[in-house]
Amino acid sequence: MKKILVLHTGGTIAMSADQDGAVAPTGQNPMAGFEKLFDNQLTIISEEFANLPSPHITPTVMLALKNRIQEAEATGIDGVVITHGTDTLEETAYFLDLTLPNNVPIVITGAMRSSNEIGSDGLHNLISAVWTAASDDAHDKGVLVVMNDEIHTARYVTKTHTTNVATFRTPTFGPIGLVSKHDANFFQELIRSEICDIQELVEPVFLLKAYAGMDGTLFEAINQPTTKGLVIEALGAGNLPPATLPAIQALLDRNIPVVLVSRCFNGIAEDVYDYDGGGVKLKKMGITFCQGLNGPKARLKLQVGLSAGKTGADLVNFVSNAVS
Numbered sequence: 300m301k302k303i304l305v306l307h308t309g310g311t312i313a314m315s316a317d318q319d320g321a322v323a324p325t326g327q328n329p330m331a332g333f334e335k336l337f338d339n340q341l342t343i344i345s346e347e348f349a350n351l352p353s354p355h356i357t358p359t360v361m362l363a364l365k366n367r368i369q370e371a372e373a374t375g376i377d378g379v380v381i382t383h384g385t386d387t388l389e390e391t392a393y394f395l396d397l398t399l400p401n402n403v404p405i406v407i408t409g410a411m412r413s414s415n416e417i418g419s420d421g422l423h424n425l426i427s428a429v430w431t432a433a434s435d436d437a438h439d440k441g442v443l444v445v446m447n448d449e450i451h452t453a454r455y456v457t458k459t460h461t462t463n464v465a466t467f468r469t470p471t472f473g474p475i476g477l478v479s480k481h482d483a484n485f486f487q488e489l490i491r492s493e494i495c496d497i498q499e500l501v502e503p504v505f506l507l508k509a510y511a512g513m514d515g516t517l518f519e520a521i522n523q524p525t526t527k528g529l530v531i532e533a534l535g536a537g538n539l540p541p542a543t544l545p546a547i548q549a550l551l552d553r554n555i556p557v558v559l560v561s562r563c564f565n566g567i568a569e570d571v572y573d574y575d576g577g578g579v580k581l582k583k584m585g586i587t588f589c590q591g592l593n594g595p596k597a598r599l600k601l602q603v604g605l606s607a608g609k610t611g612a613d614l615v616n617f618v619s620n621a622v623s
């Protein structure tokens with residue numbers, strides 16, 4: 300019988316609503332006892348790893364989670380399920396994707412409606428995640444996110460709606476598979492990427508979003524002696540307002556890596572435009588274009604690359620391509 304480790308970390312899936320509808324963490328995890336649904340089919344080992352709303356999750360917690368999973372893998376488990384708040388779920392999922400070798404399937408899930416709300420989706424998502432983690436077909440697909448009967452890759456999935464149960468989407472590429480009753484069905488493969496088994500975190504790495512009329516103020520503010528890196532969510536195909544450029548150049552002059560993604564929901568950042576602030580000029584300045592990742596994930600990739608000791612061309616290669 301396959302052995303699946305379920306690590307609970309908190310989030311709405313572990314919360315309930317009061318009489319006024321306000322949602323908050325509970326003393327006892329409402330998912331407790333779900334294991335009996337798998338009697339005689341799977342061995343489920345549940346562990347309360349944390350009980351945090353996901354805005355409280357930090358890369359330090361993600362690193363501890365990664366270490367816990369590696370420890371469990373050494374004892375012989377067949378798959379891991381993590382329950383997590385949805386606000387930063389994609390970040391924890393991608394962090395684990397970057398730092399854990401594909402030894403066993405690792406699946407993250409959560410809920411958009413807390414445990415006692417009508418139409419609560421937590422238990423259903425948890426069951427789907429367990430069946431996915433137990434699937435022979437879930438190997439070698441990186442860390443997976445299972446929500447609302449869909450299977451997404453950690454690398455490309457993102458939360459797209461504040462409250463809808465169908466919030467998790469994979470722009471441009473779509474989900475990698477679907478869950479139907481007990482089966483995880485996959486329709487796409489994931490190209491392998493480099494894994495960095497880090498033990499410490501280099502910080503701080505910042506993320507700024509570009510907007511019409513942006514100037515250098517925010518870039519100057521983060522140009523501190525301690526600053527290790529910056530990701531910019533740029534406009535369109537990868538362009539910036541010209542007034543930002545002197546302050547960005549000052550960061551580059553200090554050898555602080557500056558990485559650019561697009562703030563668009565679909566598509567990739569490219570050096571297309573050759574006007575002041577256009578992508579062609581930005582690339583010539585030494586800004587690294589990261590293709591296929593959103594801002595929070597590119598920030599994690601830069602942080603993980605720096606934490607793995609990567610510098611220069613090695614760091615640029617690692618960060619610039621989502622599948623490197």
Ligand SMILES: NC(=O)C[C@H](N)C(=O)O
Pocket residue numbers: 309310311312351352353354383384385386387409410411412
């Ligand atoms: N649906 C959720 O889980 C949202 C919650 N605020 C969290 O991320 O912890």
